[in-house]
Each structure stands twice: as C-alpha cells, then as structure tokens.
Amino acid sequence: ILNVEQSPQSLHVQEGDSTNFTCSFPSSNFYALHWYRWETAKSPEALFVMTLNGDEKKKGRISATLNTKEGYSYLYIKGSQPEDSATYLCAFRRTYKYIFGTGTRLKVLA
Amino acid sequence: EPEVTQTPSHQVTQMGQEVILRCVPISNHLYFYWYRQILGQKVEFLVSFYNNEISEKSEIFDDQFSVERPDGSNFTLKIRSTKLEDSAMYFCASSATGGADTQYFGPGTRLTVL
Numbered sequence: 001i002l003n004v005e006q007s008p009q010s011l012h013v014q015e016g017d018s019t020n021f022t023c024s025f026p027s028s029n030f031y032a033l034h035w036y037r038w039e040t041a042k043s044p045e046a047l048f049v050m051t052l053n054g055d056e057k058k059k060g061r062i063s064a065t066l067n068t069k070e071g072y073s074y075l076y077i078k079g080s081q082p083e084d085s086a087t088y089l090c091a092f093r094r095t096y097k098y099i100f101g102t103g104t105r106l107k108v109l110a
Numbered sequence: 111e112p113e114v115t116q117t118p119s120h121q122v123t124q125m126g127q128e129v130i131l132r133c134v135p136i137s138n139h140l141y142f143y144w145y146r147q148i149l150g151q152k153v154e155f156l157v158s159f160y161n162n163e164i165s166e167k168s169e170i171f172d173d174q175f176s177v178e179r180p181d182g183s184n185f186t187l188k189i190r191s192t193k194l195e196d197s198a199m200y201f202c203a204s205s206a207t208g209g210a211d212t213q214y215f216g217p218g219t220r221l222t223v224l
C-alpha cells in the first residue's frame with residue numbers, strides 16, 4: 001500500500017517566523033513530488049513539481065527540497081505572513097497515479 | 111489566467127441515482143484527472159485520462175464510475191448508482207503534458223448522497 005505522510009498535521013506560528021514541514025513518501029518507483037497550497041473554499045494551488053534527487057525550488061518566500069533516495073521532501077516558509085495560512089499538501093506520483101498526504105494546516109498569527 | 115471550471119458546485123442526489131459531474135479543463139491541456147475528498151480524509155486519486163482513454167485508475171474507481179470527454183471541452187465523471195459513501199468533494203484537474211507538469215485544479219463539486 002502506497003502511503004504519503006505529512007508532519008506536523010497542524011501548526012501555529014507567529015508572523016515573521018520561519019517554518020518548515022515534511023512530506024514522506026515511498027522511495028521506489030519515484031516519478032515526481034508535487035506541493036500544493038490549499039486555502040479554505042478554494043482549489044489547491046500548485047506550488048512546485050519536483051523530480052530530481054537534490055532538487056531545490058523556490059517561489060518567493062517558499063522553497064522546497066527533495067530527497068528521493070530516502071523518500072522525503074521539506075517545504076520551507078521564510079518570514080511567515082498571515083496570508084500564508086493554508087493547508088499545504090504534497091502528492092507523490094508514480095506513473096499516472098497520485099497519492100496525497102493528509103496535509104499540514106498552517107496558521108500564521110498576526 | 112486560464113482556469114479549470116466545474117459544475118455544479120453542489121449536487122444533492124438520492125441513493126441509487128446516477129450523477130454526472132462536469133469539468134471544463136484548461137483549453138490546451140491534454141491530461142485530465144478526477145480526485146475526491148471525503149470530509150476529514152485525504153484527497154484520493156480516482157482516474158487519469160489522456161487521448162480518450164483511461165491512463166490509470168485507483169481501486170476506488172470501480173464499475174460504478176466512468177469518465178468521458180464527450181466533446182472538445184468537457185470532461186465528465188459519471189457515477190451510475192450513487193451510494194451514501196460517495197458523498198464527497200470531487201475535484202477535476204488538468205495538465206498540459208503527462209510529464210512532471212503542474213496540475214491545475216478546479217473548485218470542486220460537493221456531492222451529497224441522501
């Protein structure tokens with residue numbers, strides 16, 4: 001059974017703090033790892049698609065790293081802002097099938 | 111910016127009835143997907159679709175489910191005889207290619223089976 005785990009499940013940080021979360025996935029038959037940002041009542045918004053071991057991608061204050069050999073990816077947010085409050089989902093892709101984690105719910109307190 | 115649209119936003123149906131959920135993917139995209147999220151649970155992959163054929167489907171996608179691209183713009187998910195446990199949020203997504211490409215999600219259809 002393919003399983004994707006995300007931790008922590010939720011966290012609260014103060015505005016200005018930097019934070020990070022983890023996505024763990026099977027290390028075999030890896031094709032890609034997707035990160036999404038999902039605000040309540042909206043569609044998941046794609047952040048990154050990562051494919052190569054050692055990949056590091058950045059979008060503004062958000063960045064992600066990938067380790068396919070050990071099966072994990074980190075998402076970092078530098079200087080969190082209230083508008084970063086959302087659920088951050090990762091999805092592991094093998095062939096054309098996607099397995100999602102449960103997400104990390106981030107609340108940034110002003 | 112182009113976006114994926116879905117209709118209806120909310121569908122209520124009686125158990126045993128057929129429902130069709132509609133999606134309009136981004137116009138130049140070639141790969142289409144359906145996902146669902148039962149309240150409080152993970153987003154689950156249902157099916158991927160390319161060139162008028164299913165590329166891959168999950169264990170959830172049994173004979174009660176079917177997908178179709180009836181014309182050049184719509185992509186539909188049909189549930190033949192709905193069960194209470196089919197109540198969920200159903201998301202459509204599309205991507206330009208089948209490679210490691212960004213998927214764009216629609217806003218979802220909330221299906222409630224009574």
